[in-house]
Amino acid sequence: xxxxxxxxPEGSIGKQTTTLNLGPTHPATHGVFQxxxxxxGERIVDATQTVGYIHRAFEKIAERRPLYQITPLTDxxxxxxxxxxxxGWHLTCEKLLNIKTPKRVDxxxxxxxxxxxxxxxxICNSVMGVDTxxxxxxxxxxxxxxxxxxxxxxxxxxxxxxxxxxIGGFERNFSNTAFTKLEKFLNEFPKAWKxxxxxxxxxxxxxxxxxxxxxxxxxxxxxYGFTGPxxxxxxxxxxxxxxxxxxSYQDFEFNIPVGTTGDSYDRxxxxxxxxxxxxxxxxxxxEKIQDMDPSVYHAEVPEYYLPAKQDVYxxxxxxIWHFKIIxxxxxxxxxxxxxxxxxxxxxxxxxxxxxxxxxxxxxxFRRPCFIYYQAFTELVKGSMLSDAVVVxxxxxxxxxxxxx
Amino acid sequence: MGRPVRFNINAGxxxxxxxxxxxxxxGFFTTRLDKVVGLARRNSxxxxxxxxxxxxxxxxxxxxxxxxxxxxxxERLGFTPRQCDLLMVMGTIAKKMAPxxxxxxxxxxxPRWVIAVGACASSGGVFDSYSVLQGIDQxxxxxxxxxxCPPRPEAILDGFMKVQYLVExxxxxxxxxxxxxxxxxxxxxx
Amino acid sequence: xxxxxxxxxxxxYIQQRLxxxxxxxxxxxxxxxGMLTFEAxxxxxxxxxxxxxxxxxxxxxxxxDICAVHYPDNKGKELAVVYHxxxxxxxxxxRFKVYTDINQPDVFSATALYSxxxxxERETYDFFGVNFIGHPNLTRILNVEEMDYFPMRKEYPLEExxxxxxxxxxxxx
Numbered sequence: 001x002x003x004x005x006x007x008x009p010e011g012s013i014g015k016q017t018t019t020l021n022l023g024p025t026h027p028a029t030h031g032v033f034q035x036x037x038x039x040x041g042e043r044i045v046d047a048t049q050t051v052g053y054i055h056r057a058f059e060k061i062a063e064r065r066p067l068y069q070i071t072p073l074t075d076x077x078x079x080x081x082x083x084x085x086x087x088g089w090h091l092t093c094e095k096l097l098n099i100k101t102p103k104r105v106d107x108x109x110x111x112x113x114x115x116x117x118x119x120x121x122x123i124c125n126s127v128m129g130v131d132t133x134x135x136x137x138x139x140x141x142x143x144x145x146x147x148x149x150x151x152x153x154x155x156x157x158x159x160x161x162x163x164x165x166x167i168g169g170f171e172r173n174f175s176n177t178a179f180t181k182l183e184k185f186l187n188e189f190p191k192a193w194k195x196x197x198x199x200x201x202x203x204x205x206x207x208x209x210x211x212x213x214x215x216x217x218x219x220x221x222x223x224y225g226f227t228g229p230x231x232x233x234x235x236x237x238x239x240x241x242x243x244x245x246x247x248s249y250q251d252f253e254f255n256i257p258v259g260t261t262g263d264s265y266d267r268x269x270x271x272x273x274x275x276x277x278x279x280x281x282x283x284x285x286x287e288k289i290q291d292m293d294p295s296v297y298h299a300e301v302p303e304y305y306l307p308a309k310q311d312v313y314x315x316x317x318x319x320i321w322h323f324k325i326i327x328x329x330x331x332x333x334x335x336x337x338x339x340x341x342x343x344x345x346x347x348x349x350x351x352x353x354x355x356x357x358x359x360x361x362x363x364x365f366r367r368p369c370f371i372y373y374q375a376f377t378e379l380v381k382g383s384m385l386s387d388a389v390v391v392x393x394x395x396x397x398x399x400x401x402x403x404x
Numbered sequence: 405m406g407r408p409v410r411f412n413i414n415a416g417x418x419x420x421x422x423x424x425x426x427x428x429x430x431g432f433f434t435t436r437l438d439k440v441v442g443l444a445r446r447n448s449x450x451x452x453x454x455x456x457x458x459x460x461x462x463x464x465x466x467x468x469x470x471x472x473x474x475x476x477x478x479e480r481l482g483f484t485p486r487q488c489d490l491l492m493v494m495g496t497i498a499k500k501m502a503p504x505x506x507x508x509x510x511x512x513x514x515p516r517w518v519i520a521v522g523a524c525a526s527s528g529g530v531f532d533s534y535s536v537l538q539g540i541d542q543x544x545x546x547x548x549x550x551x552x553c554p555p556r557p558e559a560i561l562d563g564f565m566k567v568q569y570l571v572e573x574x575x576x577x578x579x580x581x582x583x584x585x586x587x588x589x590x591x592x593x594x
Numbered sequence: 595x596x597x598x599x600x601x602x603x604x605x606x607y608i609q610q611r612l613x614x615x616x617x618x619x620x621x622x623x624x625x626x627x628g629m630l631t632f633e634a635x636x637x638x639x640x641x642x643x644x645x646x647x648x649x650x651x652x653x654x655x656x657x658x659d660i661c662a663v664h665y666p667d668n669k670g671k672e673l674a675v676v677y678h679x680x681x682x683x684x685x686x687x688x689r690f691k692v693y694t695d696i697n698q699p700d701v702f703s704a705t706a707l708y709s710x711x712x713x714x715e716r717e718t719y720d721f722f723g724v725n726f727i728g729h730p731n732l733t734r735i736l737n738v739e740e741m742d743y744f745p746m747r748k749e750y751p752l753e754e755x756x757x758x759x760x761x762x763x764x765x766x767x
Binding site: 023024026027032055061072073076080123139142145146159160161399 | 454456457458460461462464465468469470483495496498500501504508530531532533534535536553554556
């Protein structure tokens with residue numbers, strides 16, 4: 001070999017396995033993370049993950065920014081369902097500041113969060129279909145993501161990275177157009193979701209590809225720190241909305257779908273059923289709102305919520321609060337708080353330590369994707385290469401949440 | 405869900421551009437070679453979506469049925485750089501990812517174009533931190549920048565149409581010219 | 595206080611059990627916003643975690659999060675490693691902190707007990723430099739491998755210092 005100019009790595013002649021790089025840019029990895037697989041023929045012997053290809057240093061940036069400027073950062077964590085991240089951050093701030101929101105605000109937040117969860121599961125399930133070869137299901141249900149974007153636009157002005165809401169409520173009341181679009185969504189979406197259901201759930205090809213791909217037992221899942229649909233597919237019914245209810249989730253009746261084996265098919269089915277449950281929650285919230293005073297959309301906290309413009313022009317106090325809030329000069333009380341919400345992928349936690357200044361002393365995000373990606377090695381050892389692709393897409397790994 | 409066109413019906417606005425100028429007759433048409441090549445290239449660009457973060461989801465919406473990218477000729481997305489003309493970089497590029505991006509760019513065959521979609525790809529965006537590359541033009545030459553965070557699908561389509569304009573009007577000798585070589589050398593690409 | 599199954603697990607019971615087992619080596623009990631928080635010396639962190647895991651009434655068998663905080667003014671105890679634990683059956687959360695000196699930030703790794711602690715500790719090492727003894731693969735996870743400093747410590751700036759294209763005066767730095 002010495003007369004050739006090829007430099008081979010150590011020990012590569014005697015190696016029995018092939019190293020395959022399922023690299024950061026690959027159509028199957030939805031997001032940028034890398035898997036280096038050791039293959040023996042087609043069977044996977046070992047897998048090493050590399051993350052950090054989109055590390056944007058959120059936690060360090062957050063130490064420089066006052067509370068409202070952190071909301072756009074939280075958007076970019078799980079960007080498929082960004083209202084959940086925003087509202088979770090506002091709930092954390094409200095917990096630190098001891099602010100109580102009125103019921104109508106809670107129900108509106110529930111509607112927005114369940115819409116976001118639906119949007120996240122739409123992408124995950126239809127992309128699972130794409131990865132196993134069924135491309136058209138994706139195109140049919142993405143139309144309804146456009147409708148959800150239109151509802152977000154009515155409320156906050158932007159489609160994807162929403163920066164929705166304020167500490168204490170929403171920036172503006174939901175207009176009638178928003179409710180009309182919500183009704184249109186509730187009327188038309190179940191049909192399309194049923195179509196995707198019919199396409200994939202009892203489809204023999206899909207079932208054979210996904211059943212048995214990447215199973216995990218409940219004990220191992222709990223030991224790894226799995227949460228969300230991946231844990232529920234393994235059989236544990238842990239849902240933050242039920243265990244530590246926030247934003248008045250205790251007023252709603254919904255079931256938690258639970259799987260048995262924790263393989264990709266169970267994950268698909270759990271997400272599928274969760275969308276039906278989310279639609280039912282949205283309907284319940286929408287009915288409850290009809291009997292409430294329609295002018296309430298935020299809590300009365302002048303120190304943290306921008307006062308109305310007429311007051312800013314006429315009253316001195318309102319002018320001072322407006323100035324202080326915009327410039328970010330409001331001081332937080334010192335303390336530490338940990339709050340978590342049920343994101344699209346599991347328990348999204350915010351650990352906020354404040355030392356009494358205008359910016360947090362330390363803000364840490366407990367990101368579910370980061371924590372369960374470590375288990376990928378165990379999920380995929382011994383299975384075939386194509387199973388690795390299916391497992392990756394069924395775990396719903398969002399790179400923004402993984403690296404933060 | 406469609407509604408009939410209501411405005412500008414009688415204004416004499418032509419929605420479809422006529423072909424390139426040339427001399428034609430019954431069964432033949434002569435024009436300049438680079439015009440024909442430009443026309444063919446602009447209507448069949450094969451993009452490589454290098455989607456890293458949130459802008460990638462807006463790209464998925466652009467590919468969807470509502471804001472259709474395939475009517476511009478990009479029905480087929482290639483995920484391998486060897487087969488694609490247009491590198492669409494969508495999302496934040498961290499310093500860890502920059503060598504990967506450069507390698508993907510180097511693997512593309514001439515002629516190749518690059519569009520930087522979103523604020524993060526154009527200039528680092530919101531993330532002015534130690535780990536984010538402040539704009540992909542630090543590592544590869546870029547043709548079109550689309551601002552926005554994330555840009556609306558209409559903005560992405562507008563950027564794509566600007567790339568189409570560049571593709572159509574590019575001289576056939578540009579890729580071998582000295583100016584282009586100097587540009588590539590300034591990025592360390594031979 | 596006996597464990598009253600009807601009343602469930604509450605913070606006084608947990609505090610009492612911990613002080614029974616470890617005496618005054620666990621200290622600093624407080625309840626910010628309802629979550630019991632306490633500290634212990636860094637040599638005991640695995641013993642405390644094991645006790646909370648195995649005890650049949652405490653059963654804190656879910657590790658929610660591990661992170662670290664840098665307090666540059668606390669001489670001798672600059673880095674705090676914070677464990678958030680959760681008892682899923684009784685729905686109780688607690689927070690457990692260990693402090694360590696920045697010149698010798700060695701803390702025992704919890705990977706033998708919780709497999710999920712693997713990457714959480716790698717992230718803590720990457721950002722703060724806490725050396726977890728017994729960790730199977732303590733390397734950088736989110737930052738580039740060639741980085742030679744620990745960026746989340748308070749003395750390092752947020753922006754990259756070698757950049758020449760951005761004008762600091764315009765960007766308010």
